[in-house]
Amino acid sequence: xxxxxxxxxxxxxxxxxxxxxxxxxxxxxxxxxxxxxxxxxxxxxxxxxxxxxxxxxxxxxxxxxxxxxxxxxxxxxxxxxxxxxxxxxxxxxxxxxxxxxxxxxxxxxxxxxxxxxxxxxxxxxxxxxxxxxxxxxxxxxxxxxxxxxxxxxxxxxxxxxxxxxxxxxxxxxxxxxxxxxxxxxxx
Amino acid sequence: xxxxxxxxxxxxxxxxxxxxxxxxxxxxxxxxxxxxxxxxxxxxxxxxxxxxxxxxxxxxxxxxxxxxxxxxxxxxxxxxxxxxxxxxxxxxxxxxxxxxxxxxxxxxxxxxxxxxxxxxxxxxxxxxxxxxxxxxxxxxxxxxxxxxxxxxxxxxxxxxxxxxxxxxxxxxxxxxxxxxxxxxxxxxxxxxxxxxxxxxxxxxxxxxxxxxxxxxxxxxxxxxxxxxxxxxxxxxxxxxxxxxxxxxxxxxxxxxxxxxxxxxxxxxxxxxxxxxxxxxxxxxxxxxxxxxxxxxxxxxxxxxxxxxxxxxxxxxxxxxxxxxxxxxxxxxxxxxxxxxxxxxxxxxxxxxxxxxxxxxxxxxxxxxxxxxxxxxxxxxxxxxxxxxxxxxxxxxxxxxxxxxxxxxxxxxxxxxxxxxxxxxxxxxxxxxxxxxxxxxxxxxxxxxxxxxxxxxxxxxxxxxxxxxxxxxxxxxxxxxxxxxxxxxxxxxxxxxxxxxxxxxxxxxxxxxxxxxxxxxxxxxxxxxxxxxxxxxxxxxxxxxxxxxxxxxxxxxxx
Ligand SMILES: Cc1ncc(C[n+]2csc(CCOP(=O)(O)OP(=O)(O)O)c2C)c(N)n1
Ligand SMILES: [Mg+2]
Numbered sequence: 072x073x074x075x076x077x078x079x080x081x082x083x084x085x086x087x088x089x090x091x092x093x094x095x096x097x098x099x100x101x102x103x104x105x106x107x108x109x110x111x112x113x114x115x116x117x118x119x120x121x122x123x124x125x126x127x128x129x130x131x132x133x134x135x136x137x138x139x140x141x142x143x144x145x146x147x148x149x150x151x152x153x154x155x156x157x158x159x160x161x162x163x164x165x166x167x168x169x170x171x172x173x174x175x176x177x178x179x180x181x182x183x184x185x186x187x188x189x190x191x192x193x194x195x196x197x198x199x200x201x202x203x204x205x206x207x208x209x210x211x212x213x214x215x216x217x218x219x220x221x222x223x224x225x226x227x228x229x230x231x232x233x234x235x236x237x238x239x240x241x242x243x244x245x246x247x248x249x250x251x252x253x254x255x256x257x258x
Numbered sequence: 259x260x261x262x263x264x265x266x267x268x269x270x271x272x273x274x275x276x277x278x279x280x281x282x283x284x285x286x287x288x289x290x291x292x293x294x295x296x297x298x299x300x301x302x303x304x305x306x307x308x309x310x311x312x313x314x315x316x317x318x319x320x321x322x323x324x325x326x327x328x329x330x331x332x333x334x335x336x337x338x339x340x341x342x343x344x345x346x347x348x349x350x351x352x353x354x355x356x357x358x359x360x361x362x363x364x365x366x367x368x369x370x371x372x373x374x375x376x377x378x379x380x381x382x383x384x385x386x387x388x389x390x391x392x393x394x395x396x397x398x399x400x401x402x403x404x405x406x407x408x409x410x411x412x413x414x415x416x417x418x419x420x421x422x423x424x425x426x427x428x429x430x431x432x433x434x435x436x437x438x439x440x441x442x443x444x445x446x447x448x449x450x451x452x453x454x455x456x457x458x459x460x461x462x463x464x465x466x467x468x469x470x471x472x473x474x475x476x477x478x479x480x481x482x483x484x485x486x487x488x489x490x491x492x493x494x495x496x497x498x499x500x501x502x503x504x505x506x507x508x509x510x511x512x513x514x515x516x517x518x519x520x521x522x523x524x525x526x527x528x529x530x531x532x533x534x535x536x537x538x539x540x541x542x543x544x545x546x547x548x549x550x551x552x553x554x555x556x557x558x559x560x561x562x563x564x565x566x567x568x569x570x571x572x573x574x575x576x577x578x579x580x581x582x583x584x585x586x587x588x589x590x591x592x593x594x595x596x597x598x599x600x601x602x603x604x605x606x607x608x609x610x611x612x613x614x615x616x617x618x619x620x621x622x623x624x625x626x627x628x629x630x631x632x633x634x635x636x637x638x639x640x641x642x643x644x645x646x647x648x649x650x651x652x653x654x655x656x657x658x659x660x661x662x663x664x665x666x667x668x669x670x671x672x673x674x675x676x677x678x679x680x681x682x683x684x685x686x687x688x689x690x691x692x693x694x695x696x697x698x699x700x701x702x703x704x705x706x707x708x709x710x711x712x713x714x715x716x717x718x719x720x721x722x723x724x725x726x727x728x729x730x731x732x733x734x735x736x737x738x739x740x741x742x743x744x745x746x747x748x749x750x751x752x753x754x755x756x757x758x759x760x761x762x763x764x765x766x767x768x769x770x771x772x773x774x775x776x777x778x779x780x781x782x783x784x785x786x787x788x789x790x791x792x793x794x795x796x797x798x799x800x801x802x803x804x805x806x807x808x809x810x811x812x813x814x815x816x
Contacts, residue, residue, distance in 0.1 A: 082453065082456070082457060083450070083454060083456075085457050085526055085527060088454065088551045088569040088570065089569065090552070090563065090568060091567075107436060110385065110387075111377075111385070114374070114377065115377060122378045153563075155563070156560065156563070156564060159559050159560035159562075160560050162559070162560070163558070163560055164382075165381075165402060165434060165436055165437045166436050167436050168436040169436075
C-alpha cells in the first residue's frame with residue numbers, strides 16, 4: 072500500500088530494530104589507507120591511534136604510482152577495538168583519501184623478515200633445511216652466523232620464528248604487512 | 259603583491275570583519291599589512307583571550323572567527339582556545355607566525371613546534387612552505403573550519419614566507435581530495451526513523467549543540483510540532499528549542515532536570531539530534547536509557563555509535579535532514595493519542611520535581627536568584643556568556659533561553675576564563691544586542707586582562723560576577739565526595755573587582771542587596787561602556803539536582 076508521499080505505510084515495531092555497529096569483529100584487520108603525500112601525514116595517523124587509545128600492530132608506508140599519494144598499510148586487532156570507529160576517525164583526517172579494510176579472503180598479505188642465527192657444525196644444516204621448507208633464502212653467511220630472508224603472511228613468519236628460536240636466534244627484523252586486493256579491483 | 263597583503267585580500271574574500279590577535283617578531287610582516295587594510299583588528303592582551311574572543315564571535319554569529327598570534331609563546335598561548343574550539347566544534351581559523359624556514363628545527367629563538375603541539379586538537383592544520391600557497395591555504399582553512407562538523411584550523415606561516423612577494427590570483431575554489439563532508443541524509447534511513455517515531459509510545463528528542471551549529475532550530479521546532487514530542491537539550495543545545503511549554507523537559511545530564519533525565523531513563527525511543535552522548539549526559543553508560551532504541555542524526559559519522567550504539571544512524575546536515583524527517587513523519591498520519599500516557603507522566607515529573615532552591619528572608623543573594631534577576635533585568639533577551647563552574651550550571655538552569663546563539667559557554671573543555679573574551683567577541687559580532695557575562699569570581703581572573711581591550715575599543719560588555727569567594731564547583735565536589743575536606747578552594751576577598759574595573763577604565767559596581775537586585779542590575783546594564791558588577795552571593799550553595807559521577811541518571815540527588 073502506498074501513502075501520499077509515495078512510500079509504503081507498513082508499520083514498524085521498535086522490537087525489530089537492532090544496532091549493528093560498534094561490535095568487535097574479533098579478528099585482525101588489514102587497513103590499506105591512501106593518504107596525500109604531505110609532511111606530517113604519518114604523524115597525524117599515528118597520533119590519532121595514540122589519542123583514541125587504539126593499538127597499531129604493524130605499520131608499513133610506501134609510495135604509490137602517483138607521487139602525490141602514499142599508501143599506509145596497518146594492522147589492527149579487531150578484538151580490542153570496534154573497527155568501524157577506527158576507520159571513521161581515520162576518515163576524518165583531511166589528508167586521508169581512501170581506506171580499505173581488506174577482507175582476508177579477498178586479499179593477499181605479505182611481510183618480509185630477516186633472521187640472524189648463530190649456528191655452526193651439523194646444526195647449521197638443520198637450520199638450512201627448515202629455511203628450505205619455509206622457502207626462505209640464505210642472504211649472508213659468516214663463520215658462526217647465518218642470515219635468512221623469509222617472505223609470507225604474518226602467521227608463516229611467526230611459525231618460522233618459533234622454529235628458529237631453539238637454534239640461538241640473535242635477532243629478527245620484520246617489515247610489517249603490506250596487502251593487496253585480489254582480482255581486478257584496485258585496493 | 260606582498261604575500262601579507264594577499265592574506266588580507268583572502269580574509270576579505272572570506273567575509274572576515276574582525277581579527278583578534280597580538281603581534282610579535284614572527285608575524286610582524288602580517289601586522290604591517292593591517293596598517294593599510296580595512297579589516298578590523300582587536301588587540302587582545304593575551305593570545306588566549308584572542309582565541310576565545312574568536313570563538314565567542316563564531317558562536318554568536320555562526321561565522322568563522324579568526325585569531326592571530328606570533329610564534330613560540332604566542333602559539334602556545336593559543337593551545338587552550340584551539341582545543342576548546344575542537345571540543346565544542348567552533349569554526350575558528352588560527353594563524354600563527356613561525357620562525358624563519360632556514361632556522362626550523364634548530365631551537366631558534368621563539369621556535370615552538372606549533373603544528374606538532376596542536377595536532378591532536380585541531381580539525382586540520384597547515385604549515386605553509388611556499389609563499390605562493392598562502393592564498394589557497396587560507397581558503398582551504400576557512401572551508402574546512404566552517405563545513406561539515408565545524409572546528410579549529412591552524413595555519414602556521416614562517417616569517418620569511420610571509421615576507422615574500424607573490425603573484426596574487428584570487429582563489430575561486432578549493433580542492434581537498436580527502437575531505438568531503440556528507441550533507442544529505444540517507445532517504446531510506448530517514449523514512450525508517452519516521453516509522454520508528456510513529457511506533458514509539460515514549461519518545462524523546464534529545465538535542466545537542468549540533469542543532470545550534472547547523473542553524474536548524476526552526477527545523478527542530480517543526481519536527482517537535484509535527485506531534486507532541488517531548489524535547490530535552492544538552493548544555494550546548496540550549497535555545498534551539500524554546501525553554502517553556504508542555505513539550506520542554508529542561509536540560510538533561512549531570513545537572514539537568516529530573517523530568518529530562520527520567521524521561522531518557524524511561525523512553526522507548528530516543529532521537530539524538532546533533533548530540534554526542536557525552537559522559538555528562540549518560541551518567542553510568544551501562545545503565546543509560548535501558549529501554550530505548552536510538553535514532554542518531556549527526557554530520558560526523560564517527561559520533562554515531564561511538565558511545566551508544568545507534569539503531570537508525572543518519573549521517574548528514576541536521577538542517578536538511580529534519581524537514582525531510584518531519585514530512586515523512588506527517589505523511590504516516592500517526593495516532594497522537596498514543597502519547598497521552600507518556601505526556602501525562604512527564605507532566606507529573608515536571609510538577610513534582612521543578613528546579614528549586616531555598617531562598618531566605620534575609621537580604622542575602624542566592625546565586626540562583628541572581629540568575630533569575632539577570633533574566634528579569636535583561637527581559638530574557640540578552641546574549642548570555644558564562645565562564646565555567648557553578649555559575650555556569652545555574653545560568654543554564656535558570657536563564658530560559660528562547661533562541662539559539664544566545665547562550666555562549668565552554669561545554670566540552672570546560673575552560674575557566676572563556677567568558678570575558680567570548681563576550682567581547684560576541685558583542686563585536688552582534689553589536690545591536692545586549693551581551694552580558696555571568697562570570698565566576700575564579701574564572702574571571704583567568705582572562706581579566708581583556709577588560710583593557712574592552713575599554714580601549716569601547717566594547718560594551720556587562721560583566722556580572724557571581725562572587726561566592728571560592729572555586730565553587732570544586733568546593734561542591736569536596737563537600738559531597740571528599741568529606742568536606744576543603745583543599746585550596748577559598749579565594750578570600752581578593753581581588754577588589756570594583757577597583758580592578760576602574761583601573762581598567764571600566765565602571766565598577768558592587769551589589770549585595772537582594773531587594774534591589776533587579777533594578778540595580780538593570781541600571782548597571784544600562785550604563786554605557788564596559789561594566790563590572792561584583793554580586794556577592796551565598797558561598798555554601800550547591801548545584802542541584804545532580805547525577806553523581808558514575809551513577810545512572812535515575813539516581814539523581816538533591
Ligand atoms: C582552566 C581551568 N582550571 C581548572 C578548572 C577546574 N574547575 C572547574 S570549575 C572550577 C571553579 C571555578 O570557580 P569560579 O569561576 O569562581 O566559579 P564557581 O564554581 O564558584 O561559580 C574549577 C577550578 C577548570 N574548569 N578550568
Ligand atoms: Mg566562585
